[in-house]
Amino acid sequence: MIKEAYKLTATEALALCARGKLTSVDLVKSCLTQITETDDAIGAWAYLDPGAAIAQAQECDRIRKAGLAIGPLHGIPVALKDIIDTADMPTARGTPIFRGRRSGNDARLVELLRGAGAVILGKTVTTELAFVHPNGTRNPHNSDHTPGGSSSGSAAAVAALHVPLAIGTQTNGSVIRPASFCGTFGFKPTRGVISRTGVLQTSASLDQVGCFGRTLADVALLTDVIAGYDGRDSTSFARPRPGMAAGAAAEVPVTPELIWFDLPFNDRLSEAAREGLDAVLDVLGPQVTRMEPADTLSNLVAVQARIHEYEICQHQAEVFDSHWDQISETLKPVITRGRQITQAEYEDALAVKASAEAFFDDFFVEFDAIIAPAAAGEAPRFDADGTGDPIFCTLCPLAGLPSVTLPLLVGETGLPIGVQLIGPVEKDDRLLRTARWLQGQLAAAAE
Amino acid sequence: MIKEAYKLTATEALALCARGKLTSVDLVKSCLTQITETDDAIGAWAYLDPGAAIAQAQECDRIRKAGLAIGPLHGIPVALKDIIDTADMPTARGTPIFRGRRSGNDARLVELLRGAGAVILGKTVTTELAFVHPNGTRNPHNSDHTPGGSSSGSAAAVAALHVPLAIGTQTNGSVIRPASFCGTFGFKPTRGVISRTGVLQTSASLDQVGCFGRTLADVALLTDVIAGYDGRDSTSFARPRPGMAAGAAAEVPVTPELIWFDLPFNDRLSEAAREGLDAVLDVLGPQVTRMEPADTLSNLVAVQARIHEYEICQHQAEVFDSHWDQISETLKPVITRGRQITQAEYEDALAVKASAEAFFDDFFVEFDAIIAPAAAGEAPRFDADGTGDPIFCTLCPLAGLPSVTLPLLVGETGLPIGVQLIGPVEKDDRLLRTARWLQGQLAAAAE
Numbered sequence: 001m002i003k004e005a006y007k008l009t010a011t012e013a014l015a016l017c018a019r020g021k022l023t024s025v026d027l028v029k030s031c032l033t034q035i036t037e038t039d040d041a042i043g044a045w046a047y048l049d050p051g052a053a054i055a056q057a058q059e060c061d062r063i064r065k066a067g068l069a070i071g072p073l074h075g076i077p078v079a080l081k082d083i084i085d086t087a088d089m090p091t092a093r094g095t096p097i098f099r100g101r102r103s104g105n106d107a108r109l110v111e112l113l114r115g116a117g118a119v120i121l122g123k124t125v126t127t128e129l130a131f132v133h134p135n136g137t138r139n140p141h142n143s144d145h146t147p148g149g150s151s152s153g154s155a156a157a158v159a160a161l162h163v164p165l166a167i168g169t170q171t172n173g174s175v176i177r178p179a180s181f182c183g184t185f186g187f188k189p190t191r192g193v194i195s196r197t198g199v200l201q202t203s204a205s206l207d208q209v210g211c212f213g214r215t216l217a218d219v220a221l222l223t224d225v226i227a228g229y230d231g232r233d234s235t236s237f238a239r240p241r242p243g244m245a246a247g248a249a250a251e252v253p254v255t256p257e258l259i260w261f262d263l264p265f266n267d268r269l270s271e272a273a274r275e276g277l278d279a280v281l282d283v284l285g286p287q288v289t290r291m292e293p294a295d296t297l298s299n300l301v302a303v304q305a306r307i308h309e310y311e312i313c314q315h316q317a318e319v320f321d322s323h324w325d326q327i328s329e330t331l332k333p334v335i336t337r338g339r340q341i342t343q344a345e346y347e348d349a350l351a352v353k354a355s356a357e358a359f360f361d362d363f364f365v366e367f368d369a370i371i372a373p374a375a376a377g378e379a380p381r382f383d384a385d386g387t388g389d390p391i392f393c394t395l396c397p398l399a400g401l402p403s404v405t406l407p408l409l410v411g412e413t414g415l416p417i418g419v420q421l422i423g424p425v426e427k428d429d430r431l432l433r434t435a436r437w438l439q440g441q442l443a444a445a446a447e
Numbered sequence: 448m449i450k451e452a453y454k455l456t457a458t459e460a461l462a463l464c465a466r467g468k469l470t471s472v473d474l475v476k477s478c479l480t481q482i483t484e485t486d487d488a489i490g491a492w493a494y495l496d497p498g499a500a501i502a503q504a505q506e507c508d509r510i511r512k513a514g515l516a517i518g519p520l521h522g523i524p525v526a527l528k529d530i531i532d533t534a535d536m537p538t539a540r541g542t543p544i545f546r547g548r549r550s551g552n553d554a555r556l557v558e559l560l561r562g563a564g565a566v567i568l569g570k571t572v573t574t575e576l577a578f579v580h581p582n583g584t585r586n587p588h589n590s591d592h593t594p595g596g597s598s599s600g601s602a603a604a605v606a607a608l609h610v611p612l613a614i615g616t617q618t619n620g621s622v623i624r625p626a627s628f629c630g631t632f633g634f635k636p637t638r639g640v641i642s643r644t645g646v647l648q649t650s651a652s653l654d655q656v657g658c659f660g661r662t663l664a665d666v667a668l669l670t671d672v673i674a675g676y677d678g679r680d681s682t683s684f685a686r687p688r689p690g691m692a693a694g695a696a697a698e699v700p701v702t703p704e705l706i707w708f709d710l711p712f713n714d715r716l717s718e719a720a721r722e723g724l725d726a727v728l729d730v731l732g733p734q735v736t737r738m739e740p741a742d743t744l745s746n747l748v749a750v751q752a753r754i755h756e757y758e759i760c761q762h763q764a765e766v767f768d769s770h771w772d773q774i775s776e777t778l779k780p781v782i783t784r785g786r787q788i789t790q791a792e793y794e795d796a797l798a799v800k801a802s803a804e805a806f807f808d809d810f811f812v813e814f815d816a817i818i819a820p821a822a823a824g825e826a827p828r829f830d831a832d833g834t835g836d837p838i839f840c841t842l843c844p845l846a847g848l849p850s851v852t853l854p855l856l857v858g859e860t861g862l863p864i865g866v867q868l869i870g871p872v873e874k875d876d877r878l879l880r881t882a883r884w885l886q887g888q889l890a891a892a893a894e
Contacts, residue, residue, distance in 0.1 A: 071687030115676035240518030
């Protein structure tokens with residue numbers, strides 16, 4: 001029997017299961033114990049049914065013993081942000097409006113998880129309707145601090161060793177920022193790689209699914225499983241997906257060339273973040289080219305906000321109209337602002353978004369990736385009205401670019417800070433390969 | 448430039464594309480030329496848009512050149528039975544009732560094909576509503592003979608070298624029998640392996656998707672791509688799928704043990720079929736145990752018919768009511784009969800079906816596969832009212848068992864006859880491994 005199985009990565013657990021050294025039941029029970037012992041201080045879970053989780057694990061073990069087919073995540077527990085529908089659990093979307101809501105259907109990505117043999121452990125806390133207002137989850141490293149949002153519980157659960165893998169979504173910074181704050185890997189693949197059917201729609205143009213794990217290999221493995229074409233999702237594309245695990249395991253064929261943008265908002269970086277990033281850039285030396293950002297990129301934060309606020313008011317109009325009294329005082333002014341955005345202003349914002357996308361079409365011919373902060377610094381102190389500044393994440397959901405954060409830096413109070421790499425669309429495998437190389441360079445420099 | 452690319456199997460074409468020796472455009476153009484030159488005598492195609500097919504192939508080649516992700520069927524043309532919906536082509540279901548019908552959506556399996564990089568070449572002729580009445584397709588080996596049905600065009604197109612891969616469905620014998628008649632490999636995996644969302648429903652209990660190809664490796668490859676869990680399909684199961692290609696490429700760990708049933712309807716076998724099967728059994732010698740079939744299996748043909756006829760009258764009630772004058776004189780009496788089946792008779796039939804399934808739950812502990820005829824003999828002469836006897840295929844859709852036919856025998860007039868192997872549910876990989884072994888045994892004996 002493996003001790004402290006909850007500490008294993010998915011890749012490690014799969015190898016032990018294949019060798020008969022670990023069962024899915026033992027793994028799931030170990031994770032459940034860890035949750036019981038630590039979640040009171042964290043609050044990562046919105047829904048958890050230990051009996052149902054163990055039953056899924058028993059079925060995975062039965063399948064393995066019966067010689068039936070084994071999937072790529074066979075017996076591995078996965079957490080889902082509480083805006084992702086499952087046939088057998090409620091999906092409350094972080095609001096009392098949907099408390100106890102059961103859609104009766106699995107999201108497309110949940111179907112893929114089940115087909116891969118994963119155990120759907122439960123639902124993790126999201127901010128209200130995956131937007132601004134937090135629902136109490138605390139940073140596992142220090143409960144006085146936020147874990148970030150909106151995928152608060154997904155990042156916290158992975159960081160707290162509750163589960164090796166979790167799924168979240170990002171419309172602005174909601175995968176990369178909580179991963180940075182909680183010290184996990186976070187990966188938001190190219191827009192359209194993962195289907196959003198069965199996921200709460202906050203912005204059809206911007207919403208994207210992403211993955212949390214404790215290694216690059218783990219987030220890549222999870223992404224491979226849930227990637228696929230879905231004609232019901234307007235951003236899904238009818239082409240093959242990059243091989244994420246292959247990319248994360250590959251050696252670079254030539255030394256990568258990176259870009260660092262001297263962004264106008266770099267002055268928001270904390271001292272520790274700035275020093276940490278400078279040290280990383282020092283190690284990389286001439287492989288990083290410093291560049292002034294194009295004018296196209298200067299106004300992206302306002303553009304993202306305009307699209308996001310306009311679209312959520314369209315998609316959720318009925319919810320806002322019918323349940324105004326159940327909406328937080330944090331979200332109400334955002335909705336009010338969103339309702340005042342005109343069609344013309346919205347279309348202008350979409351045009352800027354399109355020009356940002358066009359800018360990056362050619363950009364990565366000369367460069368492999370942009371290296372950037374994942375957040376302004378370590379997680380700020382818990383604030384009932386917010387989850388930290390997403391400004392360093394905005395570009396990727398807006399332009400549809402894949403991005404990954406690696407937990408490489410440490411902040412003023414000892415909390416983690418991520419380093420973000422951003423790559424060209426549909427070359428997520430190359431981005432993960434570059435990320436692996438970056439890890440290797442820094443590990444070598446630290447020796 | 449590869450000459451006669453239309454003759455390549457999918458596996459061969461993929462290898463040549465990967466080495467830069469073949470483009471998808473050249474492959475698709477070669478297939479289109481072969482169709483133009485031969486389809487007048489065969490009539491395999493219900494819908495074909497050469498320009499759209501070439502455009503898909505160009506896109507596949509562009510993706511490959513751009514270094515974007517390559518799928519497991521990248522650039523390979525695939526034909527779809529004309530009851531499988533596509534967003535960009537009509538799906539007429541073999542009846543004037545649905546002439547020109549466009550659903551606007553891809554079937555789930557079509558989404559998976561597109562995500563794997565396949566070129567959807569077009570739609571192949573089906574019998575009327577995938578049931579009894581043929582729509583004129585002729586056997587490519589001799590146009591005086593039927594190709595079988597209901598997946599008439601899918602089998603004929605693969606046999607006529609129009610396309611390396613095609614998809615059909617089987618409710619009684621509609622994959623295995625036309626594959627046998629046309630001399631292709633045909634594989635109907637375990638019930639529920641492949642989603643039927645977006646496929647015409649003729650019997651929710653019995654309809655199953657299957658694949659045609661010219662090698663075992665090819666049908667396995669295609670099946671891997673389109674297999675997956677779909678919560679919208681009542682027979683789909685939330686577990687991993689067997690690895691078909693791995694099974695079809697594997698060596699057997701021990702010599703397989705096969706069963707031959709002395710079925711009461713074996714007297715329907717033609718002389719050539721009987722002699723051919725005897726020769727196969729001679730080669731296999733003591734590896735085959737002859738057995739009287741259990742009583743459970745004696746009445747399956749009537750049971751299948753009752754369920755099929757009852758359910759199609761339920762599922763398609765509105766079509767039959769609204770378009771009676773457009774229904775063939777072949778189908779009308781079947782519908783009339785189906786409408787007279789009582790709920791109690793139907794439930795009795797379902798109970799027999801359940802007992803057949805239960806019988807096979809334990810059956811394959813001692814045996815690897817059942818070896819059986821795929822059809823009573825070579826394809827009968829074309830008959831405007833039918834497509835040949837499906838009796839040797841009925842068991843598998845009824846009990847949900849996977850089955851594969853191999854084009855191993857030759858009939859009285861030189862037309863092909865298949866040998867069928869049937870295995871346990873969800874061990875399709877083992878069945879394909881056994882089929883590969885059978886091919887090897889017979890090849891060795893022929894030397």
